[in-house]
Amino acid sequence: MEKPVIILGAKGIAHPALEIFNSNQVMVYGFLDEDEKLFGQEINTVPILGHTEDEGFLKLIGKKCEAFVAVDDNKYRQFLVKMLHENRKVQPVNAIHGMAYISTDATIGHGNFINAKVTLGAGSKIGSHCILHTGAIVEHGVELADFVQIGAGSVINSGVRIGEGAFVGSGVTVVAGVSIGKNARVGAGSVVISNVKDGETVFGNPAAPIKK
CATH class of the missing domain: 3.40.50.20 (Rossmann fold)
Incomplete structure (x- = not known):
């Protein structure tokens, strides 16, 4: 640049x-x-x-x-x-830290913030304007839509799909194959073992919807 x-x-x-x-x-x-x-x-x-x-x-x-x-x-x-x-x-x-690991066939859009020790696995697809905090792990085959935010130390396992504008807090584990909907929110430290609907807020181990 x-x-x-x-x-x-x-x-x-x-x-x-x-x-x-x-x-x-x-x-x-x-x-x-x-x-x-x-x-x-x-x-x-x-x-x-x-x-x-x-x-x-x-x-x-x-x-x-x-x-x-x-x-x-x-x-x-x-x-x-x-x-x-x-x-x-x-x-x-893009702002990509030199200490991030980006797979040779990961794809990345525009305007993303990817901090130190982030891992993007093989075949992962990162949209545009996402924020991936320190140490977040995005495993192979994961797809993040635009404007997704992943907290520090979170682990997004293989094949997960995360919709536009979704927020995943720090220290979250999302098990393989789960889908997280558009504008959904996952509280820090949660373990997500099933799909999260659009706009839904979940928290806990296992993560469950928070009643409004």
Whole structure:
């Protein structure tokens, strides 16, 4: 990657994203964030320049800079990705840690955050704009749709399908062949042994739906 990167978002995964780009010898031009109180501050000497929707900075993207969306909140993440598509005609770049293991025939979309010690097994398919935290294991033949988040140390066993926008907390085990629906949520430490419906929240060992 020859161009420097502007990181949209200055909280949550923004700091580890900076570390990833630094470790890959990619220059980060600066951060943009919606919180005006952060403007003018720095993260490891890299400035927080202004608002995520500031056209003065956004106009650099696609010409002089690449973009990466470092926002944990899925709705705002989707909004920013759509804005980049429509206004700048660009796809966010991937942030992949040098200590991640990526199988030679894994496929990966755009704008993903893949932290240290993540494992992507043979034939796994990762959509776009996913967040895979430290040490997550995605076994062979797993398919993650767009905007999926996998917590640190979770184990997604072979043949699992996870729908768009789903959230899997830290330390979760999902047994082989299970499907987790769109926008579903799995609580930290859970063991998922059966399918999870769209929009459903499950927790426990074995994971069971939480009554609202």
